[in-house]
Amino acid sequence: MKYITSVLLDKKVNSRNIQFVMDIASYAELAGNIINNNPYQRNRVSKSGSIYNLLKADLLKECIIPPIVLASTSKVDHNSSSEELLEEILADHGNLKILDGLQRTLSIIDVYNNNREHFDGLEEKYFIRIEVYLSISDAGILYRMLTLNTGQTPMTLRHQLEILFSKYADGQFNGIRILREVDEASVRSINEYRFSDLIDGYTSFLEKNELPIDRFDILQTVRTIKFISGEGSAKIDFSDFVNSYHALSLAFDVRFPQWIYPDDVDEDLRTVANPFGREIHKIFNKSQPLTGFGAAIAELIVSGTIAGLDNIGALARRLEFEENDLLRLIKFLDDIRGESKKIGNGQRIFFKLFFKYLFDQDGSSFLSVANSLERAKNRAMAEV
Numbered sequence: 001m002k003y004i005t006s007v008l009l010d011k012k013v014n015s016r017n018i019q020f021v022m023d024i025a026s027y028a029e030l031a032g033n034i035i036n037n038n039p040y041q042r043n044r045v046s047k048s049g050s051i052y053n054l055l056k057a058d059l060l061k062e063c064i065i066p067p068i069v070l071a072s073t074s075k076v077d078h079n080s081s082s083e084e085l086l087e088e089i090l091a092d093h094g095n096l097k098i099l100d101g102l103q104r105t106l107s108i109i110d111v112y113n114n115n116r117e118h119f120d121g122l123e124e125k126y127f128i129r130i131e132v133y134l135s136i137s138d139a140g141i142l143y144r145m146l147t148l149n150t151g152q153t154p155m156t157l158r159h160q161l162e163i164l165f166s167k168y169a170d171g172q173f174n175g176i177r178i179l180r181e182v183d184e185a186s187v188r189s190i191n192e193y194r195f196s197d198l199i200d201g202y203t204s205f206l207e208k209n210e211l212p213i214d215r216f217d218i219l220q221t222v223r224t225i226k227f228i229s230g231e232g233s234a235k236i237d238f239s240d241f242v243n244s245y246h247a248l249s250l251a252f253d254v255r256f257p258q259w260i261y262p263d264d265v266d267e268d269l270r271t272v273a274n275p276f277g278r279e280i281h282k283i284f285n286k287s288q289p290l291t292g293f294g295a296a297i298a299e300l301i302v303s304g305t306i307a308g309l310d311n312i313g314a315l316a317r318r319l320e321f322e323e324n325d326l327l328r329l330i331k332f333l334d335d336i337r338g339e340s341k342k343i344g345n346g347q348r349i350f351f352k353l354f355f356k357y358l359f360d361q362d363g364s365s366f367l368s369v370a371n372s373l374e375r376a377k378n379r380a381m382a383e384v
Contacts, residue, residue, distance in 0.1 A: 005020055010133065017131055020086060023128070025120065030093075060115060067129040068105060069131050070096055070099065070131070071133040074088070099141065099144055174246065178195050187282075194285075197285070198241075200290055201293060205294030205298045206294075210294070241309055256280060260279055268331075269331045271331060288347040292353075336349075336380050354376035
């Protein structure tokens, strides 16, 4: 059982919004069919004692909860009545997603399934308030998810940025596996990257600045890449960035296959703190080198030193290595750590300088890993 309470036009995302109420049994059945349709949603909150346990108790007392927001990507005939449109989109489960209210929905399903007799025996049906966006674009869905994220369990900034950049995550990547925050997986090889780290690197490339992405207000980031403007948006070469950086990290992996930080390190290369990384992927598949690389390559492109991201793969295959390059890299990062007020930022500065010296065709350390490391360390120690 359901009935419409209002119909409004959201001019920002160019979508009609139908607000309605539905009895809890009908919504629990509908939700069971669409619960997994939105890949950008957070994982279920499962901590005992969470606010959602209180919500479950409130549902049994017929508490009025905030509206749940759905979105339909179905193409519909807008000349039809609102009642007909609502029937049509609710029946098309494959194109219906939960934008806001996933945790509430999960609680509703649990409570109803465990207390059917209670709800079915009520003299008056218990209604859930719902609103649904009709024929909304993918960009509109992501934008609304960001602006609706004001609930009891906010998304992390990383998750919000993954959503913002998600349309670029399915590009052409050469044997790379991208891990999202909701995957809750760790990077275990040179071919795996956390999506949020790649976003850090790419944003540094766009902004020509190695500082972490936390410096941006999330909505300013939306404006920066003109995300919501559709066909007017700037060309985003996210996959080019990822593939060029991966070619660089692979060059180190090929030169030092199956490298592991040794137990017996010479005193002059020994670190005071734990090493920055004990394996190749634990050194390079992180935010700090990715942001340093992004900022450095952007500056080199602007200066005309290199033509573009496409050049990195060929240059990476020409790198000149020395036996202790990785130990020297880790030792220099340890030295910088000891001098930095903000360790992560100091490491980002070092990596930016290292990659800039490494790929500067007009410089004295062009393609020499050892010389670029030495110059980057000396400059970074003066800056941090």
